[in-house]
Amino acid sequence: MSLQEELKGPPPAKLIVDHVSKWFRQKRQTIHALDDVSFEVAEGEFIVIVGPSGCGKSTLLDIIAGLEHPDKGQVLADNQPVTNPGRHRLVMFQESALFPWLNAFGNVMFGLRLKPGLRNSERREVAKFFLHLVGLEKFMEANVHELSGGMKQRVALARALAPNPRVLLMDEPFAALDAMTREQLYGDIQKIWEKRRKTIIFVTHNVREAACLADRVMVMSPTPGRIREVFEVKLPRPRNFNSIEIAQHAAKLTTVLKGYAKIEAPA
């Protein structure tokens, strides 16, 4: 594969989540984490799963990534069942999962080194390309502890994008960032997604974030984790996080979430 093809990347993948259920057996009790979750994601679609903490959304993401196995049902990526983690479905985690023993460049290279069919010089080019894409070309040699929270998550994004996955799974990646940095990243991630079309599943508890980013929002409720409703957000991109339309969509999502919270609340 030439460097040019490598930088262009493979087409995004189609995902099918097919009747997935998951239980966590603990000593005292068994927690029903996911109950019969089914949905399909089209190639290049941006899905946001929104729900309160403990609704199983991160577990669902782990199952799609192949880090956890469902007790019932299966996940298909391009009609192939997902059994293990693989570099076609990369994850960007909640907290910074950057490796402190490597600098920014080394972190982006980690996944690339595991990708066969590339020369090392090409890998370095690819890593530089993606650090440039997230605006950190001047911080290649920086150690992880020298980066701000926002910069860390940019490096994490570059690390997830660099091996050219067909699916990008994002587990509340901006939850720990301050509001200003977050809003900037909403703009950046939309721009990057326009340039490098991936199938994205983004998990969050922030309804406004969901409305701002998603093609489709799936609302989940806890115990057991279920997908209750699905909304399409048909707003032109790039979207402004502070626009009235986003606020209106967010308000609607909040109402829906509150409705399920009431049903689930103990008497």
Next chain:
Amino acid sequence: MRRALLAILFFLALVAIWMAIVRAEIWSPVLLPSPRSVLDYLINSARDGTLLSASIVTLRRLLIGYFIGLLIGLPLGLLTASLTFVEDTIGVMALGLQTLPSVCWVPLALLWFGQTEGAMLFVVIMGTVWSVVIATDTGVRTIPPIFARAARTMGSGPFHRWIHVILPASLPYLISGMKQGWAFAWRSLMAAEIYVTILTGFGLGHLLHYGRELNAMDQVIGIMLVIVVIGLLADKILFSPWERFLHRRWGTGRV
């Protein structure tokens, strides 16, 4: 520069206090020799080669035993941290034996190996291995699980993960474990050399021992100084570069 100056001043002050006590003649010079006579001993023994040859003998034993100890201890520590079976067996044994002062191995080593290099090596290895096992075990257990998960999604298999994630992630603990192992190796070897006379080589511990037998306090203190200096140098040469790297990368080392 200012730091170096302060350090030099501190040690000069120590020597000055020592000289003052000698001048005051509180104790007989047999018990407390003057800095001058210790220095004379060191110069003489350096000239006739005894100091150098004893240092080489001791360092060779120390380095060989220490590296064998590391080679056994590091993988064992990785195993106790990853497999419950090994944790319940080797892990418990390591924890128990680590509390055993290394001098306690000397009688056993003598009976098993006789007055040989093997006995020396055995004591050093036993002194090193267990603390290295414990430190490695602790290091691996403190790694945030998210590192391994992130590596798995990027296609890292079990073996790759050990080499490229588990080992580097536990590096801060491994280095302190290796340092501790070094200190234990030193202690063990000195104990062995003081108690065991063997004909294959006179180490620093033997010089210390004969110093006592001959009531040569200048020799005893001189050798003690040499041991301290070698320990300091080893720390600077073997561990400081690693620690500097760690502090730079992890952003630690200063509060």
